[in-house]
Amino acid sequence: MYALKDKEMIFVFTGPHGAGRKTVAEMSGSTLGMKQVISYTTRPPKATEEDGQDYHFISPAQFAQAQAGGEFIEVSTVNDHLYGIKSSDIEFMFQQSGSIYLILNRFGAETLKKLYSDRVVQIFIYAQRDTLEERMKGSGDSEEIASKYLSDYENELAYRDHCDHIFENVDLAHTVFDLTKTLDQYLNRNLVDLD
Ligand SMILES: Nc1nc2c(ncn2[C@@H]2O[C@H](COP(=O)(O)OP(=O)(O)O)[C@@H](O)[C@H]2O)c(=O)[nH]1
Numbered sequence: 001m002y003a004l005k006d007k008e009m010i011f012v013f014t015g016p017h018g019a020g021r022k023t024v025a026e027m028s029g030s031t032l033g034m035k036q037v038i039s040y041t042t043r044p045p046k047a048t049e050e051d052g053q054d055y056h057f058i059s060p061a062q063f064a065q066a067q068a069g070g071e072f073i074e075v076s077t078v079n080d081h082l083y084g085i086k087s088s089d090i091e092f093m094f095q096q097s098g099s100i101y102l103i104l105n106r107f108g109a110e111t112l113k114k115l116y117s118d119r120v121v122q123i124f125i126y127a128q129r130d131t132l133e134e135r136m137k138g139s140g141d142s143e144e145i146a147s148k149y150l151s152d153y154e155n156e157l158a159y160r161d162h163c164d165h166i167f168e169n170v171d172l173a174h175t176v177f178d179l180t181k182t183l184d185q186y187l188n189r190n191l192v193d194l195d
């Protein structure tokens with residue numbers, strides 16, 4: 001496991017699938033110069049996704065090999081596909097930036113919190129159930145996947161009690177503004193005028 005250096009912080013975006021975690025994390029992250037640690041997955045890429053940008057798309061055999069070699073600090077199964085984060089990627093991203101972020105389900109968020117305790121800030125992004133349903137349709141998730149995620153909505157929502165900051169993502173610009181202001185306070189960059 002990578003040992004964090006002085007002032008290095010990990011921001012974990014979690015919350016229900018389709019709430020806009022990825023959208024808002026990328027927008028605030030690029031404003032603040034934070035780097036994303038990209039997960040590895042055995043899920044096939046969607047039409048709009050790029051290898052190395054959205055995920056590192058690897059085969060089950062490649063995943064098993066990396067897992068056997070102890071390369072992952074966390075592994076999770078979602079809809080019959082494996083997802084994991086490599087410790088070496090955390091280290092590499094910290095060489096690029098003093099703060100990194102990840103977009104994880106609640107199990108991954110909980111694991112990182114256990115591993116890195118007070119150096120992890122958990123950001124919970126959510127939306128109302130019917131809003132999620134609409135967004136999932138819009139982002140190309142199949143009805144089967146959407147209904148699987150929605151059936152777990154209450155459990156996903158309950159995880160917010162474990163998080164440091166909670167944002168309901170209704171209006172995108174508003175969420176990103178509030179989120180950037182919150183993250184900026186940890187980073188002490190004062191990019192956002194607080195008045
Ligand atoms: N625990 C864990 N969760 C992950 C990891 N990578 C991605 N996730 C989460 O697992 C879920 C995967 O969902 P998926 O259907 O592939 O849709 P996505 O939202 O487009 O990535 C999302 O909630 C991700 O945030 C990982 O390495 N570990």
Ligand SMILES: Nc1ncnc2c1ncn2[C@@H]1O[C@H](COP(=O)(O)OP(=O)(O)O)[C@@H](O)[C@H]1O
Pocket residue numbers: 016017018019020021022023024103135136138139169170171172173175
């Ligand atoms: N505030 C918002 N209003 C409307 N659509 C949004 C908003 N935030 C995100 N979206 C859209 O919702 C879909 C899901 O967003 P995404 O960031 O992929 O969610 P997550 O990472 O939480 O699964 C995307 O199509 C995205 O463009």
